[in-house]
Amino acid sequence: xxxxxxxxxxxxxxxxxxxxxxxxxLEIRMPTFGMSDEHANQIVGYFNGLSKVEIPYAYVDDxxxxxxxxxxxxxxxxxxxxxxxxxxxxxERKPEGPVEGWAPxxxxxxxxxSPTWIIKWLQDPQKVQPGTKMPSFFPGGPDNIxxxxxxRQIEALRDYLLSIGRSAPAA
Numbered sequence: 001x002x003x004x005x006x007x008x009x010x011x012x013x014x015x016x017x018x019x020x021x022x023x024x025x026l027e028i029r030m031p032t033f034g035m036s037d038e039h040a041n042q043i044v045g046y047f048n049g050l051s052k053v054e055i056p057y058a059y060v061d062d063x064x065x066x067x068x069x070x071x072x073x074x075x076x077x078x079x080x081x082x083x084x085x086x087x088x089x090x091x092e093r094k095p096e097g098p099v100e101g102w103a104p105x106x107x108x109x110x111x112x113x114s115p116t117w118i119i120k121w122l123q124d125p126q127k128v129q130p131g132t133k134m135p136s137f138f139p140g141g142p143d144n145i146x147x148x149x150x151x152r153q154i155e156a157l158r159d160y161l162l163s164i165g166r167s168a169p170a171a
Contacts, residue, residue, distance in 0.1 A: 004053045075145055
């Protein structure tokens with residue numbers, strides 16, 4: 001299912017050792033298996049292999065995130081444009097919509113998601129996960145943000161997601 005490509009290896013290892021809720025409003029939970037470090041590493045390696053992940057670790061250098069991207073992304077996630085918080089939780093802030101439409105906490109993206117996967121997801125969520133409730137905003141992002149360039153807007157959204165989770169707890 002692309003789990004090796006989707007999540008960062010260190011997060012996945014920690015999650016296997018001590019699962020945290022990704023969607024706390026759901027009744028179902030990932031069980032704790034009490035596996036050894038060796039077994040957790042084998043599972044991470046297995047999923048990375050299935051996804052053909054060559055470099056499994058990601059590092060986000062906050063100093064290299066352009067301020068222009070953060071400002072543009074704040075506009076894009078706002079109610080005036082994509083209204084991301086109508087579905088996504090962000091820390092203690094719950095989504096506005098009905099619980100059955102809620103989506104994972106954006107603050108977890110920094111530790112959890114691969115930066116390259118975030119780009120792929122934003123480009124076409126339906127291609128990555130057919131049937132997902134996540135709408136596709138591209139092609140066709142707003143003309144008045146970052147010159148109307150879809151690729152720049154997607155990169156700005158990725159940068160924003162990677163910046164907002166600085167203080168989020170690691171798995």
